[in-house]
Amino acid sequence: MSASVVGRPPQVRGSAGARRLDRRPGGLVYGFLFAVVATSVFPLYWSFVVASSDGSAIGEVTPPLIPGGYFLDNVRRVFDTVDFWLAIQNSLIVSGTVMVSTVVLSSFAGFAFARLRFPGRNTLFLVVLGTVMVPAQLGVVPLYMVVGNFGWYGRLEAVIVPGLINAFSVFWMRQACEEAVHVELVDAARVDGCSLWGTFWHVAVPAIRPQAAVLGMVTFMAAWNDFFWPLIVLDPNESPTVQVALSRLASGYFLDYSLMLTGTTLGVLPVIIVFVLLARQIVNGITRASVNG
Amino acid sequence: MPARPSALPSTVSGSHSSQLLARIDGRVSPYLFIAPFFVLFAVFGLFPLLYTAWVSLHDWQLIDGDQGFVGLANYAALFADPDFYNALFNTASIFLVSTVPQLLAALGIAALLNRPLRAGTAWRAGILLPNVVSVVAVALVFGQLFGRDFGVVNWILGMLGVEPVDWEAQRWSSHLAIAVMVMWRWTGYNALLYLAAMRNVSRELYEAAALDGASRWRSFWSITVPGIRPTIIFTVVVSTIGGLQLFAEPQLFDSSGTAGVGGNDRQFQTLTMYLYEKGFGLFDAGYAAAIAWVLFIVCLLSALANFALVRRIRGGG
Numbered sequence: 001m002s003a004s005v006v007g008r009p010p011q012v013r014g015s016a017g018a019r020r021l022d023r024r025p026g027g028l029v030y031g032f033l034f035a036v037v038a039t040s041v042f043p044l045y046w047s048f049v050v051a052s053s054d055g056s057a058i059g060e061v062t063p064p065l066i067p068g069g070y071f072l073d074n075v076r077r078v079f080d081t082v083d084f085w086l087a088i089q090n091s092l093i094v095s096g097t098v099m100v101s102t103v104v105l106s107s108f109a110g111f112a113f114a115r116l117r118f119p120g121r122n123t124l125f126l127v128v129l130g131t132v133m134v135p136a137q138l139g140v141v142p143l144y145m146v147v148g149n150f151g152w153y154g155r156l157e158a159v160i161v162p163g164l165i166n167a168f169s170v171f172w173m174r175q176a177c178e179e180a181v182h183v184e185l186v187d188a189a190r191v192d193g194c195s196l197w198g199t200f201w202h203v204a205v206p207a208i209r210p211q212a213a214v215l216g217m218v219t220f221m222a223a224w225n226d227f228f229w230p231l232i233v234l235d236p237n238e239s240p241t242v243q244v245a246l247s248r249l250a251s252g253y254f255l256d257y258s259l260m261l262t263g264t265t266l267g268v269l270p271v272i273i274v275f276v277l278l279a280r281q282i283v284n285g286i287t288r289a290s291v292n293g
Numbered sequence: 294m295p296a297r298p299s300a301l302p303s304t305v306s307g308s309h310s311s312q313l314l315a316r317i318d319g320r321v322s323p324y325l326f327i328a329p330f331f332v333l334f335a336v337f338g339l340f341p342l343l344y345t346a347w348v349s350l351h352d353w354q355l356i357d358g359d360q361g362f363v364g365l366a367n368y369a370a371l372f373a374d375p376d377f378y379n380a381l382f383n384t385a386s387i388f389l390v391s392t393v394p395q396l397l398a399a400l401g402i403a404a405l406l407n408r409p410l411r412a413g414t415a416w417r418a419g420i421l422l423p424n425v426v427s428v429v430a431v432a433l434v435f436g437q438l439f440g441r442d443f444g445v446v447n448w449i450l451g452m453l454g455v456e457p458v459d460w461e462a463q464r465w466s467s468h469l470a471i472a473v474m475v476m477w478r479w480t481g482y483n484a485l486l487y488l489a490a491m492r493n494v495s496r497e498l499y500e501a502a503a504l505d506g507a508s509r510w511r512s513f514w515s516i517t518v519p520g521i522r523p524t525i526i527f528t529v530v531v532s533t534i535g536g537l538q539l540f541a542e543p544q545l546f547d548s549s550g551t552a553g554v555g556g557n558d559r560q561f562q563t564l565t566m567y568l569y570e571k572g573f574g575l576f577d578a579g580y581a582a583a584i585a586w587v588l589f590i591v592c593l594l595s596a597l598a599n600f601a602l603v604r605r606i607r608g609g610g
Contacts (some may be wrong), residue, residue: 019498021496021499021503022409024408024409025405025408025409025410025411029405029408029410030410031296032405033402033405033406033416033420035404035418036419036481037374037416037422039477040419040422040423040477040481041419041422042418043423043434043435043438043477044422044426044434045440046434046437046445047433047434067410072408086350094525099430099466105329106328106330108326108327108329109326109327109329109330111326112323112326112327113327115296115322116322116325116326118320118323118324119549121323122362124327124331127331128330131334131338131339133415133530133534134338134342134591134595135339135534135537135538135539135588135592136338136491137343137538137568137585138345138585138586138588138589139338139340139342139345139583139585140341140568140572140581141341141345141348141355141578141582142340142341142342142344142345142348142582143337143341143576144355144572144573144578145344146336146337146341160336161333161337162333162337164329164333165329165333167330167334170330182454193315195318196317196318196319196320196322196323197322198327200326206437221425224427225426225429226425226430227427227428227429227540227541228540228565228569230543232527232569232573241429243427243428243429245394246427246429246430247429247545250432250433250436250545250548251431256567257443258442259438260433260437261433261434261437263433264429264430264433264434264550267427267429267430267506268426271425271427272422272425272426275418275421275422276418276423277414279414279418279421280414280418282418282421283414283417283418283421283485284366286482286485286486286489287485287486287488287492288422293610
């Protein structure tokens with residue numbers, strides 16, 4: 001974007017400008033950021049408050065602001081209302097399979113696009129890039145028919161197979177290979193008579209493991225949170241995912257908020273725990289994946 | 294010490310057959326590496342997309358199948374349906390109310406995070422947290438917060454002496470409530486993208502500006518914003534595509550069930566809900582396919598319009 005600088009000007013350490021840039025921010029900045037984080041956390045805190053109070057407390061004039069002691073009772077009621085065990089099991093199967101397959105298949109494709117030379121490579125990669133931006137929902141009606149032809153209505157395959165790989169993750173793993181897999185190592189392995197698959201296994205895989213891990217987490221969470229397609233193609237009574245089961249708690253004439261938000265808390269908790277444990281990697285992953293002109 | 298066997302096979306491959314194999318490997322394997330993506334994309338991505346156009350030209354019922362070619366009749370019916378324009382208006386309205394404040398807030402937050410903070414990662418993680426919460430959970434929690442009788446928002450308004458609002462019932466209030474859900478979920482994510490881009494803006498420019506006595510505000514608008522223009526374009530385009538596909542938030546905000554009509558008067562039915570109602574509520578696949586194509590065109594036009602708009606932010610200088 002900016003004009004290239006020939007020969008950097010000497011860094012004036014401790015110039016007035018630099019000093020002002022390095023000044024530590026004051027309490028106002030921290031106060032504002034605290035307000036932003038509080039806004040981020042409050043709805044989740046609130047859903048736990050409601051989840052741990054008995055249904056009647058919600059009807060009081062002043063809403064409760066601290067958790068009550070009814071959480072376990074409400075959890076029991078959730079499991080009585082919808083088959084939550086089955087939903088969790090289904091969501092784990094779907095998200096786990098999609099995660100593993102996306103990471104493996106995208107690593108294959110990313111490695112080929114980044115480090116192998118073959119006719120048509122650039123054109124094919126442009127196709128991948130072009131599909132990143134196309135909203136998946138647009139083909140939803142024929143996709144429903146395709147899945148029906150395979151006999152997958154109401155079966156988990158209907159959600160798993162179309163999600164086995166996506167364009168964004170191919171793009172992501174290509175970036176990872178560009179950065180982490182050294183051309184010299186690939187060439188050396190080839191000279192030593194290593195097959196392409198051997199080269200991938202011995203040279204690329206060890207180098208791209210961190211980025212693959214981030215992609216795996218992001219993919220898992222996206223699959224866990226997916227709603228539109230599972231709602232259409234799965235049977236809410238026979239093969240629900242967590243999100244579809246949750247949406248069923250939200251319908252009915254008399255909304256039972258404590259039941260609904262207990263379900264929400266249960267559905268969100270696993271993802272939050274993963275997020276808190278791996279926050280650093282996820283934050284760095286998003287910051288790395290950004291577009292730089 | 295026994296000699297270790299080498300990990301890699303030796304270069305001296307005697308036989309012809311193994312040389313042939315190596316050559317086939319070099320020629321064919323690259324395509325095998327990328328084949329899974331293209332095969333799956335062809336079956337579950339490209340084919341449905343193209344087939345949508347074909348289906349939209351037929352009277353096609355989801356259960357009974359193809360009832361015959363009808364040309365552009367589905368499109369004619371679509372453009373004559375007031376509900377379509379209603380859904381188009383709602384989608385655009387919610388999109389604007391949620392995206393403009395969201396991206397401005399994300400810019401401001403990113404500027405704050407770009408200062409030398411203590412515990413920087415913790416702040417960033419806290420801001421990203423909403424993005425990992427499922428959209429269904431967001432819709433349920435905010436549906437409760439915006440409840441008419443026992444919602445927290447109305448309770449706070451009541452303390453300020455404002456009459457309680459029936460958020461679901463009116464057009465403006467339902468749009469605002471749904472926009473708040475979208476903002477809550479995406480502001481932090483976009484802020485982190487902006488922050489990453491801000492890290493790459495040349496420090497010398499800032500130092501020079503500071504020496505010239507430019508205020509922080511002035512450097513922000515003259516150096517930072519032009520410096521991260523590609524990322525701003527990216528977020529605007531992605532927000533547009535996401536905003537036009539808005540489904541779960543309004544769908545679940547409707548407490549009367551999940552028919553996809555978006556309130557008693559369709560006051561918050563979005564285009565994707567309209568598609569869902571026609572295709573999977575009334576099983577009219579041909580009509581739903583026509584909606585999908587129109588949605589695609591709308592996405593494309595909006596993305597291009599946004600792109601042109603943001604391009605006008607002057608380059609750094």
